[in-house]
Amino acid sequence: MLGLLVKKQLTEIFRGYFYDAKKNKARSKAATIVLIALFAVLMFGLLGGMFYALAGALAYPLAAYDLGWLYFALMSLIAIVLGLLGSVFTTYAGLYLAKDNDLLLSMPIPVRTIVTARIVGVYLMGLLFSGIVMVPALIAYWKALKPGAAEIIGGIVLLLLVSAIVLALSCLLGYGVARISVKLKNKSYITTVIALVFIGVYYYFYFKAQEKLQEFMSHLDEYTGKLSGSLGFMKTFGEVGEGKAIPVLVSVAVVALLCAVVWLILIRSFTKIATAVDGGTKTVYREKTAKERSLSRTLIAKEMGRFTSSANYMLNCGLFSVLSILAAAALLWKGPEFMPVLQMVFGQMPGAVLVLLTGSICALAGMNDMVVPSVSLEGKSLWIVKSLPVTAWDVLKAKLSVQLRLTLVPTLLCAVCAVIIYKPGAAELILMLLLPVLTVLFGALFGLMLGIRHVNLTWTNELMPIKQSLSVLIYLFAMMAYGAALIGLYFLIGQEIGALWYLTIAGCVIALIDVLLWQWLKTRGVKRFAEL
């Protein structure tokens, strides 16, 4: 029975690779292979390559000082944090919010079997993310020191232990979120705030850890003797990677105990949480006269309501709106120190700092993409707007408006802060403000075009259009390329004409593209939307 449920679970997770929801048919073998290869290149090629570079820099010096255990302890910690970050936001949904809970619970299947099958899904996600760190870490270590059988077995055991720890901690956090969610109102906001705090703490420690690591690596002699006695279980755990027998046994026992405790907690609480009807305090309805709104305001309010109703949507598509405040503050705080350094570095290239600042703000603005999945998110409710006396253009304009409102203000905030620290002349000032505005408009129009062209209305989990769709992938890469091109082209060819002319021409080109995109949306976009 467990095998059957796991198979069903795996089919759901990897459904996108084998089944084209848009065309409602199985993908060809070639398409499946291309998709899997693309995913592998992205995950293991880019992210894995990044961690391989880090691991390569640490492996040899630490091993040379007989600190292989420290190397494995550090890499395991990074893997656990990344694994947690990768899976924690989806663990709650993965464990408890499956649409077939009632169906499975009504069948003669033990609850522990259902929970175990759900856990397999969470485990795979954790294994994927922790593996991105651990596999390159093991390869880098084995490359630095020719490993024996014990080291290879130890390394594999370490990889499994790390993924098991990620699983246990993710499940505990998922359980915690579930317990809170049962009682909360405004879940989406609270989940978003918790997630942002979590990300903030992660980055704080990440940067601190980098500083400490650099300091440690430069004073390796002094620290060598002091460390081994002071890190207790960390040392034992790290020694697993070196293939030492007793640490392997101790670590396996500890991790197994942790997993057993988590498994028991989940089994005991699963039915209650999975079948809980929204347990938040029931809001009492108070009759009042509603304020009448215009059609455009009504549709914008609807889109804004959709955006703020989902923590997944806010976190994945609107992070820039929050980060921009940090970016603006950082510009004002560190800008005065940073500007002379930039001026010194690019002193030989007049206007380079202007292009760098403006281009960076444009690149940041491309991080918001709430408009991209907005058409797909209509899902099965699409009949509502199609049966109401509103035009397709009214609906599309509301979607554009939300992206513009949530991106334009933060972008201008950053641009104004950049202006304050750069102190530009009149022409430069206009360009520093105008270019980001044109970019925000471009992002909104381009994102909506992608959303219409690659629409998927038959999703079963909102994460599919928000996080896993082709349109979102294209948008994010395109906007990254856009930012890189805006800056890179100046250094390649733009210097010849000077920053002012370069940015003016760039602005004209972007404005022209904006006009073309606007026209496309008003004609073909509207037609396509009406045909959905």
Next chain:
Amino acid sequence: MLRIEHLTKKYGEKVAVDDLNLHIAPGEIYGFIGHNGAGKTTTLKSAVGILRFDEGEIYIDGVSVKADPLEAKRRLAYIPDNPDLYEFMTGIKYLNFIGDVFKVPAEERKARIHDLAERFKLTADLAQPIASYSHGMKQKLAVISAFLHEPRLILMDEPFVGLDPTAAHLLKQMMRELCDRGGAIFFSTHVLEVAEKLCDKVAIIKNGRLIRSGTMEEVKGDDSLEEVFLELEEK
């Protein structure tokens, strides 16, 4: 009130509705019956303006759905076979959304919501998110939203599915009241007893083609509607 002329709708090669003609006059409750996949939902969705059709014309109160879709939609309301509403809204927010789109004045809207929600016993749940509603509650909300702007014509796809007996009875009453005021109802159903008791006229569709239509007496004669339907299906 609703005139469908030579409606043809294809999905690729498949003809879902083939040269369909129907006329629903003010004051009529018109039933639409047929087997699964016969073309009932396609016809309803075409009339509402959700689906574009290949041939023919549809007029709502004299307004062409093709030529002036917005004006046509202002005069009608639609209840789908599955009440997939905006789950991120509360019940009252959804009703106000519909009220704003149809420009129902605030005071009138308040009075109508009060009246309709009370009748369907949904008042206490209006501040709850639609996501927390049962299927029946969503169906009630869909019905309330359809009646909110007092449309001249309501098109309903299996409107009684999910409603409890009290709510189903109330809906039948409201359908009759609307028609008595000069409105019209066009609805599909598989419950032939309901159609037989409630409808003034009925149309039977098979494989996209209208095979019989008219007053209930004309269609069924001395037999029951079920007998007539089964006999036509077997042909």
